[in-house]
Amino acid sequence: MSKTGGSGEKQDLSRSMEQVLGGEQKDFKEVDSSLVLLMQRHGGACLMxxxxxxxxxxxxxxxxxxxxxxxxxxxxxxxxxxxxxxxxxxxxxxxxxxxxxxxxxxxxxxxxxxxxxxxxxxxxxxxxxxxxxxxxxxxxxxxxx
Structure with missing residues:
Protein backbone atom coordinates (compact mmCIF):
# COMPACT_ATOMS: atom_id res chain seq x y z
CA MET A 1 0.00 0.00 0.00
CA SER A 2 1.34 3.47 -0.84
CA LYS A 3 1.50 6.53 1.41
CA THR A 4 -1.64 7.90 -0.24
CA GLY A 5 -3.59 4.79 0.72
CA GLY A 6 -3.75 3.31 -2.77
CA SER A 7 -2.55 -0.03 -3.99
CA GLY A 8 0.80 1.39 -5.06
CA GLU A 9 -0.04 1.17 -8.75
CA LYS A 10 0.46 4.22 -10.92
CA GLN A 11 -2.71 5.83 -12.20
CA ASP A 12 -3.36 6.04 -15.92
CA LEU A 13 -3.52 9.82 -16.44
CA SER A 14 -4.51 9.42 -20.08
CA ARG A 15 -8.01 8.35 -19.05
CA SER A 16 -10.64 11.05 -19.28
CA MET A 17 -12.83 12.20 -16.42
CA GLU A 18 -15.84 10.36 -17.87
CA GLN A 19 -13.87 7.12 -18.02
CA VAL A 20 -12.75 7.44 -14.42
CA LEU A 21 -16.26 8.21 -13.17
CA GLY A 22 -17.87 5.42 -15.17
CA GLY A 23 -19.09 7.59 -18.02
CA GLU A 24 -18.28 4.98 -20.64
CA GLN A 25 -20.96 2.66 -19.32
CA LYS A 26 -24.06 3.03 -21.46
CA ASP A 27 -26.56 2.80 -18.60
CA PHE A 28 -24.61 5.36 -16.55
CA LYS A 29 -24.67 7.92 -19.37
CA GLU A 30 -28.40 7.55 -20.01
CA VAL A 31 -29.53 8.21 -16.41
CA ASP A 32 -30.23 11.83 -15.45
CA SER A 33 -29.40 12.96 -11.93
CA SER A 34 -32.24 13.50 -9.48
CA LEU A 35 -31.49 17.24 -9.44
CA VAL A 36 -31.91 17.49 -13.22
CA LEU A 37 -35.18 15.55 -13.04
CA LEU A 38 -36.48 17.79 -10.24
CA MET A 39 -35.61 20.96 -12.16
CA GLN A 40 -37.25 19.65 -15.35
CA ARG A 41 -40.38 18.69 -13.43
CA HIS A 42 -40.71 22.28 -12.20
CA GLY A 43 -39.91 23.86 -15.58
CA GLY A 44 -36.34 24.91 -14.78
CA ALA A 45 -32.99 24.22 -16.37
CA CYS A 46 -29.98 22.69 -14.67
CA LEU A 47 -26.40 23.08 -15.83
CA MET A 48 -24.21 20.28 -14.51
Missing part, protein backbone atom coordinates in the same frame (compact mmCIF):
# COMPACT_ATOMS: atom_id res chain seq x y z
CA UNK A 49 -20.55 21.27 -14.27
CA UNK A 50 -17.70 18.74 -13.92
CA UNK A 51 -16.73 17.87 -10.36
CA UNK A 52 -13.24 18.80 -9.18
CA UNK A 53 -12.72 21.22 -12.08
CA UNK A 54 -13.26 24.62 -10.46
CA UNK A 55 -11.64 26.36 -13.45
CA UNK A 56 -14.77 25.43 -15.45
CA UNK A 57 -17.11 26.93 -12.85
CA UNK A 58 -17.59 30.74 -12.93
CA UNK A 59 -19.30 30.62 -9.51
CA UNK A 60 -16.05 29.43 -7.91
CA UNK A 61 -14.18 32.33 -9.52
CA UNK A 62 -16.78 34.83 -8.24
CA UNK A 63 -16.45 33.38 -4.74
CA UNK A 64 -12.67 33.65 -4.96
CA UNK A 65 -12.84 37.31 -5.96
CA UNK A 66 -15.33 38.04 -3.15
CA UNK A 67 -13.07 36.36 -0.58
CA UNK A 68 -10.05 38.29 -1.89
CA UNK A 69 -11.88 41.64 -1.66
CA UNK A 70 -13.09 40.80 1.87
CA UNK A 71 -9.57 39.78 2.91
CA UNK A 72 -8.17 43.13 1.74
CA UNK A 73 -10.94 45.25 3.29
CA UNK A 74 -11.57 43.58 6.63
CA UNK A 75 -9.89 43.46 10.03
CA UNK A 76 -11.33 39.97 10.69
CA UNK A 77 -13.66 40.87 13.47
CA UNK A 78 -17.09 39.25 13.28
CA UNK A 79 -18.75 42.65 12.96
CA UNK A 80 -16.45 43.66 10.09
CA UNK A 81 -17.05 40.35 8.28
CA UNK A 82 -20.83 40.73 8.61
CA UNK A 83 -20.55 44.17 7.03
CA UNK A 84 -18.02 43.41 4.27
CA UNK A 85 -19.02 39.97 2.96
CA UNK A 86 -22.30 41.26 1.44
CA UNK A 87 -20.43 44.31 0.09
CA UNK A 88 -17.94 42.03 -1.71
CA UNK A 89 -20.71 40.90 -4.09
CA UNK A 90 -21.71 44.39 -5.22
CA UNK A 91 -21.44 44.97 -8.99
CA UNK A 92 -18.79 47.70 -8.71
CA UNK A 93 -15.54 48.06 -10.61
CA UNK A 94 -13.28 46.78 -7.82
CA UNK A 95 -15.60 43.86 -6.97
CA UNK A 96 -18.03 41.85 -9.10
CA UNK A 97 -18.51 44.08 -12.15
CA UNK A 98 -20.60 42.59 -14.95
CA UNK A 99 -17.59 42.55 -17.28
CA UNK A 100 -15.58 40.59 -14.68
CA UNK A 101 -18.31 37.96 -14.26
CA UNK A 102 -18.69 37.71 -18.04
CA UNK A 103 -14.93 37.15 -18.26
CA UNK A 104 -15.24 34.33 -15.71
CA UNK A 105 -18.00 32.74 -17.81
CA UNK A 106 -15.82 32.97 -20.92
CA UNK A 107 -12.86 31.47 -19.07
CA UNK A 108 -15.00 28.58 -17.83
CA UNK A 109 -16.34 27.99 -21.34
CA UNK A 110 -12.83 27.95 -22.85
CA UNK A 111 -11.59 25.52 -20.16
CA UNK A 112 -14.54 23.19 -20.72
CA UNK A 113 -14.14 23.36 -24.50
CA UNK A 114 -10.39 22.73 -24.30
CA UNK A 115 -10.89 19.81 -21.93
CA UNK A 116 -13.58 18.28 -24.15
CA UNK A 117 -11.38 18.52 -27.24
CA UNK A 118 -7.97 17.59 -25.78
CA UNK A 119 -8.55 15.68 -22.49
CA UNK A 120 -5.29 17.22 -21.22
CA UNK A 121 -4.87 17.84 -17.47
CA UNK A 122 -2.23 19.04 -15.03
CA UNK A 123 0.83 21.06 -16.15
CA UNK A 124 0.30 19.98 -19.75
CA UNK A 125 -3.27 21.28 -19.52
CA UNK A 126 -2.04 24.73 -18.43
CA UNK A 127 0.18 24.96 -21.50
CA UNK A 128 -2.64 23.81 -23.76
CA UNK A 129 -5.07 26.31 -22.17
CA UNK A 130 -2.64 29.17 -22.76
CA UNK A 131 -2.31 28.15 -26.41
CA UNK A 132 -6.05 27.51 -26.77
CA UNK A 133 -7.28 30.84 -25.33
CA UNK A 134 -5.09 32.83 -27.72
CA UNK A 135 -6.70 34.70 -30.59
CA UNK A 136 -4.45 32.57 -32.79
CA UNK A 137 -6.11 29.29 -31.98
CA UNK A 138 -4.54 26.09 -33.19
CA UNK A 139 -6.37 24.08 -35.78
CA UNK A 140 -8.26 21.04 -34.46
CA UNK A 141 -5.44 18.80 -35.73
CA UNK A 142 -2.98 20.65 -33.45
CA UNK A 143 -5.11 20.39 -30.28
CA UNK A 144 -3.67 17.10 -29.16
CA UNK A 145 -0.13 17.41 -27.72
Missing amino acids: LPKYHCECNPIELVWGRAKDWTRKNCKYSLECLRKNVPLSFRPEKDRQAVSVVQGYCKKGYIHALMYRETRVQGPEGKKTYKKYKSHRRPTPKEWRP
Whole structure:
Protein backbone atom coordinates (compact mmCIF):
# COMPACT_ATOMS: atom_id res chain seq x y z
CA MET A 1 0.00 0.00 0.00
CA SER A 2 1.34 3.47 -0.84
CA LYS A 3 1.50 6.53 1.41
CA THR A 4 -1.64 7.90 -0.24
CA GLY A 5 -3.59 4.79 0.72
CA GLY A 6 -3.75 3.31 -2.77
CA SER A 7 -2.55 -0.03 -3.99
CA GLY A 8 0.80 1.39 -5.06
CA GLU A 9 -0.04 1.17 -8.75
CA LYS A 10 0.46 4.22 -10.92
CA GLN A 11 -2.71 5.83 -12.20
CA ASP A 12 -3.36 6.04 -15.92
CA LEU A 13 -3.52 9.82 -16.44
CA SER A 14 -4.51 9.42 -20.08
CA ARG A 15 -8.01 8.35 -19.05
CA SER A 16 -10.64 11.05 -19.28
CA MET A 17 -12.83 12.20 -16.42
CA GLU A 18 -15.84 10.36 -17.87
CA GLN A 19 -13.87 7.12 -18.02
CA VAL A 20 -12.75 7.44 -14.42
CA LEU A 21 -16.26 8.21 -13.17
CA GLY A 22 -17.87 5.42 -15.17
CA GLY A 23 -19.09 7.59 -18.02
CA GLU A 24 -18.28 4.98 -20.64
CA GLN A 25 -20.96 2.66 -19.32
CA LYS A 26 -24.06 3.03 -21.46
CA ASP A 27 -26.56 2.80 -18.60
CA PHE A 28 -24.61 5.36 -16.55
CA LYS A 29 -24.67 7.92 -19.37
CA GLU A 30 -28.40 7.55 -20.01
CA VAL A 31 -29.53 8.21 -16.41
CA ASP A 32 -30.23 11.83 -15.45
CA SER A 33 -29.40 12.96 -11.93
CA SER A 34 -32.24 13.50 -9.48
CA LEU A 35 -31.49 17.24 -9.44
CA VAL A 36 -31.91 17.49 -13.22
CA LEU A 37 -35.18 15.55 -13.04
CA LEU A 38 -36.48 17.79 -10.24
CA MET A 39 -35.61 20.96 -12.16
CA GLN A 40 -37.25 19.65 -15.35
CA ARG A 41 -40.38 18.69 -13.43
CA HIS A 42 -40.71 22.28 -12.20
CA GLY A 43 -39.91 23.86 -15.58
CA GLY A 44 -36.34 24.91 -14.78
CA ALA A 45 -32.99 24.22 -16.37
CA CYS A 46 -29.98 22.69 -14.67
CA LEU A 47 -26.40 23.08 -15.83
CA MET A 48 -24.21 20.28 -14.51
CA LEU A 49 -20.55 21.27 -14.27
CA PRO A 50 -17.70 18.74 -13.92
CA LYS A 51 -16.73 17.87 -10.36
CA TYR A 52 -13.24 18.80 -9.18
CA HIS A 53 -12.72 21.22 -12.08
CA CYS A 54 -13.26 24.62 -10.46
CA GLU A 55 -11.64 26.36 -13.45
CA CYS A 56 -14.77 25.43 -15.45
CA ASN A 57 -17.11 26.93 -12.85
CA PRO A 58 -17.59 30.74 -12.93
CA ILE A 59 -19.30 30.62 -9.51
CA GLU A 60 -16.05 29.43 -7.91
CA LEU A 61 -14.18 32.33 -9.52
CA VAL A 62 -16.78 34.83 -8.24
CA TRP A 63 -16.45 33.38 -4.74
CA GLY A 64 -12.67 33.65 -4.96
CA ARG A 65 -12.84 37.31 -5.96
CA ALA A 66 -15.33 38.04 -3.15
CA LYS A 67 -13.07 36.36 -0.58
CA ASP A 68 -10.05 38.29 -1.89
CA TRP A 69 -11.88 41.64 -1.66
CA THR A 70 -13.09 40.80 1.87
CA ARG A 71 -9.57 39.78 2.91
CA LYS A 72 -8.17 43.13 1.74
CA ASN A 73 -10.94 45.25 3.29
CA CYS A 74 -11.57 43.58 6.63
CA LYS A 75 -9.89 43.46 10.03
CA TYR A 76 -11.33 39.97 10.69
CA SER A 77 -13.66 40.87 13.47
CA LEU A 78 -17.09 39.25 13.28
CA GLU A 79 -18.75 42.65 12.96
CA CYS A 80 -16.45 43.66 10.09
CA LEU A 81 -17.05 40.35 8.28
CA ARG A 82 -20.83 40.73 8.61
CA LYS A 83 -20.55 44.17 7.03
CA ASN A 84 -18.02 43.41 4.27
CA VAL A 85 -19.02 39.97 2.96
CA PRO A 86 -22.30 41.26 1.44
CA LEU A 87 -20.43 44.31 0.09
CA SER A 88 -17.94 42.03 -1.71
CA PHE A 89 -20.71 40.90 -4.09
CA ARG A 90 -21.71 44.39 -5.22
CA PRO A 91 -21.44 44.97 -8.99
CA GLU A 92 -18.79 47.70 -8.71
CA LYS A 93 -15.54 48.06 -10.61
CA ASP A 94 -13.28 46.78 -7.82
CA ARG A 95 -15.60 43.86 -6.97
CA GLN A 96 -18.03 41.85 -9.10
CA ALA A 97 -18.51 44.08 -12.15
CA VAL A 98 -20.60 42.59 -14.95
CA SER A 99 -17.59 42.55 -17.28
CA VAL A 100 -15.58 40.59 -14.68
CA VAL A 101 -18.31 37.96 -14.26
CA GLN A 102 -18.69 37.71 -18.04
CA GLY A 103 -14.93 37.15 -18.26
CA TYR A 104 -15.24 34.33 -15.71
CA CYS A 105 -18.00 32.74 -17.81
CA LYS A 106 -15.82 32.97 -20.92
CA LYS A 107 -12.86 31.47 -19.07
CA GLY A 108 -15.00 28.58 -17.83
CA TYR A 109 -16.34 27.99 -21.34
CA ILE A 110 -12.83 27.95 -22.85
CA HIS A 111 -11.59 25.52 -20.16
CA ALA A 112 -14.54 23.19 -20.72
CA LEU A 113 -14.14 23.36 -24.50
CA MET A 114 -10.39 22.73 -24.30
CA TYR A 115 -10.89 19.81 -21.93
CA ARG A 116 -13.58 18.28 -24.15
CA GLU A 117 -11.38 18.52 -27.24
CA THR A 118 -7.97 17.59 -25.78
CA ARG A 119 -8.55 15.68 -22.49
CA VAL A 120 -5.29 17.22 -21.22
CA GLN A 121 -4.87 17.84 -17.47
CA GLY A 122 -2.23 19.04 -15.03
CA PRO A 123 0.83 21.06 -16.15
CA GLU A 124 0.30 19.98 -19.75
CA GLY A 125 -3.27 21.28 -19.52
CA LYS A 126 -2.04 24.73 -18.43
CA LYS A 127 0.18 24.96 -21.50
CA THR A 128 -2.64 23.81 -23.76
CA TYR A 129 -5.07 26.31 -22.17
CA LYS A 130 -2.64 29.17 -22.76
CA LYS A 131 -2.31 28.15 -26.41
CA TYR A 132 -6.05 27.51 -26.77
CA LYS A 133 -7.28 30.84 -25.33
CA SER A 134 -5.09 32.83 -27.72
CA HIS A 135 -6.70 34.70 -30.59
CA ARG A 136 -4.45 32.57 -32.79
CA ARG A 137 -6.11 29.29 -31.98
CA PRO A 138 -4.54 26.09 -33.19
CA THR A 139 -6.37 24.08 -35.78
CA PRO A 140 -8.26 21.04 -34.46
CA LYS A 141 -5.44 18.80 -35.73
CA GLU A 142 -2.98 20.65 -33.45
CA TRP A 143 -5.11 20.39 -30.28
CA ARG A 144 -3.67 17.10 -29.16
CA PRO A 145 -0.13 17.41 -27.72
